[in-house]
Amino acid sequence: MTLITKEALHKKSPQEITTLLYEACINNLEEAKLAIQDNNFSLANEKLQKSNDILERLGAGLNYEAGIISDQLDAVYNYMAECLIKANLNKDVTIIDEVLKLLTEISSAWRKALVESKNVFPKAAKQKTNAYEQHSIYGD
Numbered sequence: 001m002t003l004i005t006k007e008a009l010h011k012k013s014p015q016e017i018t019t020l021l022y023e024a025c026i027n028n029l030e031e032a033k034l035a036i037q038d039n040n041f042s043l044a045n046e047k048l049q050k051s052n053d054i055l056e057r058l059g060a061g062l063n064y065e066a067g068i069i070s071d072q073l074d075a076v077y078n079y080m081a082e083c084l085i086k087a088n089l090n091k092d093v094t095i096i097d098e099v100l101k102l103l104t105e106i107s108s109a110w111r112k113a114l115v116e117s118k119n120v121f122p123k124a125a126k127q128k129t130n131a132y133e134q135h136s137i138y139g140d
Helices: 006-010 014-037 041-060 068-090 093-135
Strands: none
Touching (some): 014 041, 041 068, 068 093
């Protein structure tokens, strides 16, 4: 996993930070699975707790003004967090796999939405600038 400096993190948009959180959570879950398979339960516990912390931060960062999707994501994050607690108690890799599947699908959809929004919003921003410039009383 690539470490990111605080300065670089402050330059990221909230959407990019969400992407980084998804990646970190997925990486921690994969490492937890390996740790369980190697009977390194201390490391597995650490990685599963980090994953739960990330899910909590993802939930805290939701914009509830965005509509029902925020409530649905919150419910899914809570469900995954509960699953990880069970996985940690029982050191159950199948539960981790279930969470990984859900999180990978959400992360993939998030990335796709980011790409599509980058294709749409720059054009809209440029149009607004052009409209402003057309009505400006100041010349170049």
